[in-house]
Amino acid sequence: MSDSSQTEQDTLEAIRNGNGQAWGQFIDEYQGRLLRFARTRVAQHADAEDVVQETFASFVKALDRIQVTVSLETYLFGILRHEIVNRFRSQTTRTVCLIQDIYGAESSDAPINALDRQAACDPSVSWCVCHDEQQALQERTLAQALTRLVANFKRSENLRDLKIAELLFYCKLRNKDAAQLLALNPGLVRVVKHRCLKQIRAHVLQRRQAGDMTFSCSENVLTRIWESHRLSCPKRSTLGAFLLENLPVEWFDYVDFHLATVGCHFCRASFKDLQERQDSQQQESFRQRVMNSTIGFFSKP
Numbered sequence: 450m451s452d453s454s455q456t457e458q459d460t461l462e463a464i465r466n467g468n469g470q471a472w473g474q475f476i477d478e479y480q481g482r483l484l485r486f487a488r489t490r491v492a493q494h495a496d497a498e499d500v501v502q503e504t505f506a507s508f509v510k511a512l513d514r515i516q517v518t519v520s521l522e523t524y525l526f527g528i529l530r531h532e533i534v535n536r537f538r539s540q541t542t543r544t545v546c547l548i549q550d551i552y553g554a555e556s557s558d559a560p561i562n563a564l565d566r567q568a569a570c571d572p573s574v575s576w577c578v579c580h581d582e583q584q585a586l587q588e589r590t591l592a593q594a595l596t597r598l599v600a601n602f603k604r605s606e607n608l609r610d611l612k613i614a615e616l617l618f619y620c621k622l623r624n625k626d627a628a629q630l631l632a633l634n635p636g637l638v639r640v641v642k643h644r645c646l647k648q649i650r651a652h653v654l655q656r657r658q659a660g661d662m663t664f665s666c667s668e669n670v671l672t673r674i675w676e677s678h679r680l681s682c683p684k685r686s687t688l689g690a691f692l693l694e695n696l697p698v699e700w701f702d703y704v705d706f707h708l709a710t711v712g713c714h715f716c717r718a719s720f721k722d723l724q725e726r727q728d729s730q731q732q733e734s735f736r737q738r739v740m741n742s743t744i745g746f747f748s749k750p
Contacts, residue, residue, distance in 0.1 A: 457521050465512050476505060479522065481725065483529055486718035490533050500536055504529045523679050526715055587653075592674050594652035598645060599680045608703040609633075611681060613641045615711060619675040621668060630710070679715055683707060688720050692727060 463471035483504060487497035507528050508515075515524065595618070602611035609631075616627040617638075624642065628635040675681070683691070683704050690696045691704040707713055708720060 461512075461515060461521070464509075479525055480505075481722035482522075482719040483525060484718075485721045486526065486714055487529060487533065489714050489718065496536070500529065500532045503532045503536075507532065519678065522685070522719075526679070527677060588670065588674060590653050590656045591649065591670065592678055593656070594649040595671065595674055595680055596678065597652060598648055606699060608699055610641050610645075612703065612706055613638055614645050615675075615681050615707070617642055618645070618668065618671045619681065620711060621672055681707065682713060682716050685719060685723075688716065689723055692720065692723050 460471060460475060464475060480501060483501045484497055487500050488494065491497040491500060504525060508525060598614065599611065602608070602614065612631060613627060613633070616622045616630065617624070622630070624638045625635050627633075628638040631638075687696070687700070687704060691701060691708075694701070696704065708716055
């Protein structure tokens with residue numbers, strides 16, 4: 450278990466044990482970014498506050514069932530999105546990625562079933578889901594495959610291909626639109642897409658638990674999984690380093706792409722929270738400097 454995971458587990462245990470101070474710190478840590486995300490989806494400020502309050506309430510009610518398999522931030526954002534959908538189901542909400550506000554979701558060169566269109570290494574495999582249990586297993590398996598794919602990109606610092614995958618699978622852009630946006634050859638984008646789908650399919654085949662278990666996958670499923678698991682979202686510490694301009698050039702460029710080009714609302718909300726906290730700290734530091742430089746005047750006769 451990583452240090453961050455252990456810290457979150459300790460926080461969770463403290464809250465479960467009724468530690469009011471730990472709960473207060475938890476709220477202070479996350480309420481800013483949750484509110485900023487809610488405000489991108491909810492028209493009224495009061496409604497945004499209500500859904501965030503309901504998010505924390507739902508978190509408390511689920512304390513005994515929570516397992517730290519994802520970050521607590523991701524867990525909270527998941528609850529928040531669920532609360533927003535439930536509260537405003539009859540209203541149209543904004544899409545997750547700003548880039549999807551520009552490009553249409555329809556894709557003429559994207560197959561309806563992305564994995565079906567991959568050349569099968571086993572022609573006897575039929576890719577279809579027969580019932581809900583298989584579909585749930587499929588999505589867990591696809592989530593593992595996508596997580597591994599993104600982790601490999603990050604570990605090898607292949608940020609160009611990560612950008613391509615993010616535009617194709619998260620934002621659902623057409624090959625030619627992704628290529629134009631990244632100033633790349635469309636043929637290269639097709640090759641990267643083919644390679645990604647091949648890796649995903651290979652992972653799925655390895656995880657089959659029975660010979661008659663088969664899989665089907667629309668690109669909407671890949672997008673939903675990418676979004677719900679926040680696969681390519683930078684860590685909070687990485688956003689902080691970006692704010693301080695303390696990242697290697699390649700990573701600085703990628704985080705800027707994720708925030709400004711993809712426009713991930715989750716990370717934009719978190720980054721805005723970091724900016725406002727930094728501004729608040731700077732203002733307090735400046736105030737203290739003014740106080741220190743002027744306090745002597747009040748002691749003079």
